[in-house]
Amino acid sequence: MKFDRMTSAGYLVNHVARLFADGLRKRIAPLGIVPGQFPALLALWEKDGLTQKELLAVLDIEQATLANTLTRMERDGLIVRKEHPSDARARTIHLTEKARGIRADAYRAAAETNRCALADMTEDEQDLLLEFIQRVIDTMQKDKEQ
């Protein structure tokens, strides 16, 4: 029996995800952020002052992962956590001046990473690839719920 890594979707997807993370890491290093902070920053740039729970609802990661990431972001001066006006368990999360200031550069870095990755594909192929991946995500998420 054989199992070929090069035709295993899981193997390839893991590999390409690490290449993306690496590419993004290098481009955003000058901004003082790291790839794991990107999803939270995207959400907070769109809407500041969310609670952890509200952020979680948007960010396909586990609560513990987000809590730890937020702690590092606070340490790095990207966010501050303030007490929630009506629920003492919760805290609202606010971007600092520093985090607000790097938004445009961070968008460019992410777009540039994607652009380089897909550089030798046609527009149609790029669209098809994204559509395929979204379908796989949908399939796997439905599976998980069972």
Place this chain on the structure above:
Amino acid sequence: MKFDRMTSAGYLVNHVARLFADGLRKRIAPLGIVPGQFPALLALWEKDGLTQKELLAVLDIEQATLANTLTRMERDGLIVRKEHPSDARARTIHLTEKARGIRADAYRAAAETNRCALADMTEDEQDLLLEFIQRVIDTMQKDKEQ
């Protein structure tokens, strides 16, 4: 300005990679192995007794990552490291009876993970998706070398 996570290749690829790892993790848990050990196992099932360097040549990961993974595999009773016959720096890596015994089940688990993930795509679409990802990997690896 906006940046849509749902149309960012990097974001989607990161997400789908985590879903694959999760799916595989659940299926191979009964075998006593974890996803990170899979690539090394695949290589050793094909050819036992490789050195770390020889394994590295096959496994798109860094040397330090492999060294740590091998240490956990030894701890878990999957491999033993023996002294190299002619080079005292190197060690050859050998699968245990336990690791040899789960080969077929592990193949099935990985194939099943891939099958479920691609369940709602046609054969042609699956082939195209794999081809696309391989092209992206090639592009990004060439980029890294610059």
Place this chain on the structure above:
DNA sequence: TACTATTACATAGCATACAATGCAATGTTA
């Protein structure tokens, strides 16, 4: 042969992911 460079691997430190669990605050119900 003595020095130096290279090689093979290990280790340390960190980021990012997860599951499991703890804890205080809030909600619900008898």
Place this chain on the structure above:
DNA sequence: TAACATTGCATTGTATGCTATGTAATAGTA
């Protein structure tokens, strides 16, 4: 309202990835 359940978040432990660095052995060279 006291007891219990739920919620929001933090903490702990582990896996997996990376970079940087250490160490011992080997290879190459003056």
